[in-house]
Amino acid sequence: MQSNILTLSEVSFSYNGVKAVSNLSMNVKKDRITSLIGPNGAGKTTAFKLICGEIHPQEGNIFYKEEKINKFSPHRIAAMGIAWTFQNIRLFPSLTVREHVNLSQYTRYNSSLLDSIIGTTLFKQERMISARRTEEIMKRVKLEEYADEPAVNLPYGLQRRVEFARALGVGATLILLDEPTAGMNIQESNDIMELITSLTNIDITIFLVEHDMRVVMNISSEVWVMNEGTIISSGTPEEIRRDPLVIKAYLGE
Numbered sequence: 172m173q174s175n176i177l178t179l180s181e182v183s184f185s186y187n188g189v190k191a192v193s194n195l196s197m198n199v200k201k202d203r204i205t206s207l208i209g210p211n212g213a214g215k216t217t218a219f220k221l222i223c224g225e226i227h228p229q230e231g232n233i234f235y236k237e238e239k240i241n242k243f244s245p246h247r248i249a250a251m252g253i254a255w256t257f258q259n260i261r262l263f264p265s266l267t268v269r270e271h272v273n274l275s276q277y278t279r280y281n282s283s284l285l286d287s288i289i290g291t292t293l294f295k296q297e298r299m300i301s302a303r304r305t306e307e308i309m310k311r312v313k314l315e316e317y318a319d320e321p322a323v324n325l326p327y328g329l330q331r332r333v334e335f336a337r338a339l340g341v342g343a344t345l346i347l348l349d350e351p352t353a354g355m356n357i358q359e360s361n362d363i364m365e366l367i368t369s370l371t372n373i374d375i376t377i378f379l380v381e382h383d384m385r386v387v388m389n390i391s392s393e394v395w396v397m398n399e400g401t402i403i404s405s406g407t408p409e410e411i412r413r414d415p416l417v418i419k420a421y422l423g424e
């Protein structure tokens with residue numbers, strides 16, 4: 172049996188008394204693609220924010236690799252190997268693609284700021300290793316030919332790739348993707364599907380929130396369905412497709 176890398180156990184969260192996530196229990200299996208779907212306002216993005224520490228559960232627990240992370244800061248959670256991309260892309264206006272990927276690796280450095288100022292051997296070694304990794308990562312996400320372009324000048328589909336590259340740069344083992352193919356054409360979204368699938372071959376787990384059912388049904392090994400803050404169904408894409416509860420949640424009464 173495949174082990175769970177992430178578990179949410181009876182998690183609840185309200186924004187000023189308005190319940191967004193309610194008694195949410197689910198898990199994500201290691202090295203797989205797990206999707207979370209549900210109608211607008213179901214609480215999917217809130218669930219992501221709870222996992223990455225932007226907000227904290229008011230009830231229930233979140234475990235990552237068996238460690239309880241309920242109260243950890245986003246910084247600490249990132250350092251544990253969880254990366255996330257949100258519905259809106261966040262890039263630095265002045266940095267090239269290569270600089271974005273390089274920068275993402277600084278969190279992994281053992282050398283201090285002082286090392287970098289003095290230019291110690293440790294710092295130089297680490298800088299060399301990260302430069303090599305940057306080239307590998309850009310190749311993996313097919314961005315080599317745009318390496319020297321300012322990231323914000325790229326078309327939307329490629330900007331998404333920069334975000335993937337950054338997640339790989341920080342050394343994430345679990346990547347949360349909130350609607351990664353939103354606003355993309357078929358070709359761009361096919362490319363992203365291929366990229367996401369390829370990551371599971373290098374020991375990366377994907378937790379995906381996505382409205383595009385074509386994407387979800389094609390690449391997920393497991394799908395969890397949320398409605399009004401809680402899970403109403405889970406299973407393989409085939410099982411979900413046939414579940415009357417799911418159909419009802421999407422289509423209404």
Ligand SMILES: Nc1ncnc2c1ncn2[C@@H]1O[C@H](COP(=O)(O)OP(=O)(O)OP(=O)(O)O)[C@@H](O)[C@H]1O
Binds near residue numbers: 209214216
């Ligand atoms: N910052 C906030 N303050 C108050 N209420 C919020 C806030 N963010 C979300 N909500 C509410 O919480 C509920 C869940 O929202 P959430 O964004 O998690 O849904 P979602 O499933 O991601 O929806 P979508 O598919 O449209 O992205 C909604 O009723 C929403 O209005």
Ligand SMILES: [Mg+2]
Binds near residue numbers: 215
């Ligand atoms: Mg959302």
